[in-house]
Amino acid sequence: MKSSAHGKASNTTKPVAFASNNVGRKDSVVVAVMGATGVGKSSFIKRLTGAEDNVVGHGLTSATTKVQCYGLFLDGTHFILVDTPGFDDSSGLEKEVVDEILSWLEKSMGEGLLLDALVYMHRISDPRLSGTARTNMRLFRSLCGDDALHKVVLATTFWASTEDEVGRRREQQMLEDPKFWKPMADKGSRCFRLNGDRKGYLNILTHIAQSDGKFLTQAQEEMRLGQQAHETTASRTMNPDLDRMKREYEASIAIETRKQKVAFAEADRRRREKRLNEQRKIEQQRRLEVEKLEREAKENDRTEREIEARRALHEKTQRETAEKKMRHKLEARAQKLRAHEAEAARIHELSLRLDSTVVIARTTGEIIASNVEIGAP
Numbered sequence: 001m002k003s004s005a006h007g008k009a010s011n012t013t014k015p016v017a018f019a020s021n022n023v024g025r026k027d028s029v030v031v032a033v034m035g036a037t038g039v040g041k042s043s044f045i046k047r048l049t050g051a052e053d054n055v056v057g058h059g060l061t062s063a064t065t066k067v068q069c070y071g072l073f074l075d076g077t078h079f080i081l082v083d084t085p086g087f088d089d090s091s092g093l094e095k096e097v098v099d100e101i102l103s104w105l106e107k108s109m110g111e112g113l114l115l116d117a118l119v120y121m122h123r124i125s126d127p128r129l130s131g132t133a134r135t136n137m138r139l140f141r142s143l144c145g146d147d148a149l150h151k152v153v154l155a156t157t158f159w160a161s162t163e164d165e166v167g168r169r170r171e172q173q174m175l176e177d178p179k180f181w182k183p184m185a186d187k188g189s190r191c192f193r194l195n196g197d198r199k200g201y202l203n204i205l206t207h208i209a210q211s212d213g214k215f216l217t218q219a220q221e222e223m224r225l226g227q228q229a230h231e232t233t234a235s236r237t238m239n240p241d242l243d244r245m246k247r248e249y250e251a252s253i254a255i256e257t258r259k260q261k262v263a264f265a266e267a268d269r270r271r272r273e274k275r276l277n278e279q280r281k282i283e284q285q286r287r288l289e290v291e292k293l294e295r296e297a298k299e300n301d302r303t304e305r306e307i308e309a310r311r312a313l314h315e316k317t318q319r320e321t322a323e324k325k326m327r328h329k330l331e332a333r334a335q336k337l338r339a340h341e342a343e344a345a346r347i348h349e350l351s352l353r354l355d356s357t358v359v360i361a362r363t364t365g366e367i368i369a370s371n372v373e374i375g376a377p
């Protein structure tokens, strides 16, 4: 990828303030140096860049507290070396250290400055792999992520203070330890020994310059996908209790949510059942109503038929009464007529009798008159 860096470095000594004011070069080979406090990270960078302001520690406590970047030209390749505060679980500042590193990783990613390599340093003079060393390694791996392990360059310092044989044995142990350097060694990570000689430092840069491609650490990938810094695996590795509490809280929320869902479903079921019952009731009422109306209609029909029958009967009775009256009237007239005829007959008879009487009388009178004329007394 980049030209190899066997040659001498230029005298670039000023810190490069990218990820704060964007001074860095986007085509630079960016190398972050990490490891426990006091392993020699700042010394490594100072030795390469000659940076005057790079704080190299003298005491037991961590000297570097902020991530700081330093530029360096080496055989035409521009390097940005990133000094980071050391992991130190004894100081109680571990969280601040991780927060600072996460914050820088996020900012630099936002500015498009991606890492080319991570140098992980370890003091070979440390007698054994202590719990702290293992904790530091776990923390480093949670920042880096398994997918980027091949981007890690291992470096052991303090060789001058360690017997070679002892150092070699320790180095071998670390490389064979599955919880230490083995996963990285398996992925092809190279291990460099540093004894204060500048050439040893340059060898690391040369090796990195020949490797290919930039990468995102796991922490950056997680933040790129939307996680907050405190939600990243690295931050959670720092706070196992918090992580546990978070998991417990999330589990309790999940249980609550499930309970609520069940309660909602039950309430919904009851509501639907109630609605169904009401609908059934309404249906029943409607059916009863229809039946009642049908009964009433039948009743009305029956009543109408009865009224009709009564009316017909009444008319018949009226008709019969009228006929009877008429019969009586005709009979009365016939009777009257018969009485008139009888009277007429009687009058006629009387008249006939009167006529005969008159005749008699006349005859009698004539006789009398004749008698008188004859002289009868």
Ligand SMILES: Nc1nc2c(ncn2[C@@H]2O[C@H](COP(=O)(O)OP(=O)(O)OP(=O)(O)O)[C@@H](O)[C@H]2O)c(=O)[nH]1
Residues within 6 Å of the ligand: 036, 037, 038, 039, 040, 041, 042, 043, 044, 055, 056, 057, 058, 061, 062, 063, 064, 065, 084, 085, 086, 087, 157, 158, 159, 160, 161, 194, 195, 196
């Ligand atoms: N003997 C020896 N001393 C070293 C070596 N590298 C660094 N030192 C010394 O170790 C001390 C700590 O070095 P620093 O470079 O400040 O360590 P650091 O990793 O930056 O430490 P922090 O900033 O606290 O994380 C200093 O006194 C250095 O001079 C080494 O390879 N051999």
Ligand SMILES: [Mg+2]
Residues within 6 Å of the ligand: 041, 042, 043, 055, 056, 057, 063, 064, 083, 084, 085, 086
């Ligand atoms: Mg330092």
